[in-house]
Amino acid sequence: TYSSVVSRDSMRIAFLLAALNDLDVQTADIGNAYLNAPTKEQVYTTAGPEFGPELQGRLIIIVRALYGLKSSGAAWRSHLANTLHTMGFQSCLADPDIWFRAACKLNGEKYYEYLLVYVDDILVISHDPTKVLTRLSEYYRLKDGCSKPERYLGAAVKEWHFPHDPVKTRWALSSEQYVKEAVKNIEEYLA
8 A cells, every 4th residue: 555755855866966967857747647547456336426327326346546545556656667667767776766767868978867756746857858758648648748847845946047157057946935834834723
């Protein structure tokens, strides 16, 4: 029933690798992720009125990992892992939710592409992350397409350029909004 997720420390290191190797970063969210994976156990239920009069009251078999089932997170992670292996990625030993594969820039320079997974939130670090996400979209529906990250794992993400080197992209991460929301929730709870 266990399903791991990428750690914040790994995410920070990944943004550092992006900056050091002049790699681009894009993110995407996989739509209805769990419903892509088959269930790992047999689950039966009785169809309710939402199934229509012809099926209502009948016994039905659940074949997809529904949100709320104990094993759905693990089923989804296993399904996504199989997809990433098919795409040539392998899981990192230090953090199994960082996936990487060897790649080559147009100028012939070799590097590694990285894909970070937090359940259904995907962060791609590559010379051409759109290409990776386009391939991933052959397997899954990506909500709202892919874009530069503005937020990941609760941290605000921003591209940063130093005045003395305006071409090179660095990445800044801030937990300010996350902390403000947490304090607000605590204040509301105590009120």
